[in-house]
Amino acid sequence: MLLIPDDQRRTRLARRHRLAAPAGSVVEATRAMTCLHATEPASVHLAAFARCRASVAEIDQALYEDRSVVKQLAMRRTVFAFPRELLPAVWGSAAARVAVQQRKRLAGDVEKAGITRDGPRWVEETTAAVLAALHEQGPMTTTELRAALPALEARIVVSPGKTYGGEFPIAPRVLTTLAASGSIVRGDNDGGWKTSRPRWTVATDWVDVGPPLTEAAGYAALVTSWLRTFGPGTETDLTWWLGATKSAVRRALAEVEAVEVRLAQGTGWVLPDDLDDEEPVDPWAALLPALDPTTMGWKERAFYLGDHAERLFDANGNGGPTAWWDGRIVGGWTQREDGSVVVVPAEPLDATAMRALDAEAESLTEWLGGDVVKSIYQSPLARAAG
The missing domain is CATH 1.10.10 (Arc Repressor Mutant, subunit A)
Structure with a gap:
């Protein structure tokens, strides 16, 4: 059985989640992630900015004028923003x-x-x-x-x-x-x-996208998209993310002919054409919002979260705003009253990492233009920082 080690999983995350290199548009960024979390309205805009540097106006255009990205209540009774073409699969499953x-x-x-x-x-x-x-x-x-x-x-x-x-x-x-x-x-x-x-x-x-798919076809389409974005992932990851039963997940994995692979802990699944390694990426930094799809994409998060769960997730498993360095969550971020973004490390970081994260904070501060985003999912780490 092929081994996909943690460093390769982090490389896949960097490339596929458009964090090491930006996407060309809001809909491209959304497709890359399968969907963006939309429980809080600002999270869609912050997640899209992190991946394609789009302005608020460009994100609103995708949502409300082009309608290439559509908000839909779905998995785990959570609101997401999906690429329009994925709606029939979601509606049916x-x-x-x-x-x-x-x-x-x-x-x-x-x-x-x-x-x-x-x-x-x-x-x-x-x-x-x-x-x-x-x-x-x-x-x-x-x-x-x-x-x-x-x-x-x-x-x-x-x-x-x-x-x-x-x-x-x-x-x-x-x-x-x-x-x-x-x-x-x-x-x-x-x-x-x-x-x-x-x-x-x-x-x-x-939107005119046709009728819902059948349940089986819908889950197969969602699992295909999820594996393309998050694979390799475990059966536990998929069952949690979909809010589905294990039997539904197993049927979908069989339908898409997913391949089982070894992970650092246990086994996971990938699509049959997704067995090759990704080329390494240069170190990268990102500031992601609360409930970001990268943060919330897996249930088993050790390969990118380490031992920071208690400081960055609340008691219900909701992830707060996170700071990423080279494929791992290394802290969080918050805003001062004047709107400036401040990185809050969860571990000692070297000068290179801090410079990169501070540059992201400056970029996000400029994009926000004085707006303060008050998430109810602020992490314990950020709350402690004031």
Whole structure:
């Protein structure tokens, strides 16, 4: 069995994630990563800048004018920005799985809240009403939909007594269910690049990409793309990243004829045409945002994270802003009140590494132009640095 050592995995990461050499466009950078995380609206822009040095206007153009990159709720009930052509695969597999889960939970919660005795029927009628309103009146924000449809004004109590529980409005839950199903998408944004106020839009009005693929074809397409971006990766990595079952992952690996390879710890998988080594790259530096797809691409992260997990990830496994040197996470970064970016090392770094990271900080500071990005996923390391 072919051995792919950790240094080769880091070289692959450098080249394929467009961190050692920039991509030529926003959509090229997105395709290189399979998708960009979009849980926080600013993360798409920061991740794209790190890989292609695009301006905010160029990134917005890709998202809202060209629509070559589209935001979609998918794996692990997380919002991602996908290259448009990958949407049918996502809709038929990872997003469909989330949609079924969300519809069932919503039906149960509205029954528990006393809103209805027939949860499934309420969900069916309410989601149909939202779609009808969007068809008739065009794209609307959540606030506008709530004003148009009184059923969306309801509130429900979820997980009482839990730290994450409380009383929540029903509208986001309904829209999440529809978004996961691929019926609606986040259209243009009624706010700045750091805010999330999407105008919900009927998916077929926003992009014309055809119907969803079958579940098997969808997972095969996603696994192919993931292996091209992140391979070699383990079955555990893929199962976690896709939010899927092991059986679904194993079927997809068989479908794409993935090849098993040895890793420094255990075994992983690559595509059958991806067995050759990548040529070495020069040392490189990068500052990546919270939940960046490189940081979050694997579940088993030792080959690039080392022993920094507790300082750079929160208790739920969410990675904060990270500083990279030559294929490894070596720290984080934060911003001062004036918007300037500051590198926070997690280990001793030599002068060459610090100069390169400081240069990245200067470049990012200039690009931000005084804007301060306040991520809720700030790492413990950065929080301690103030």
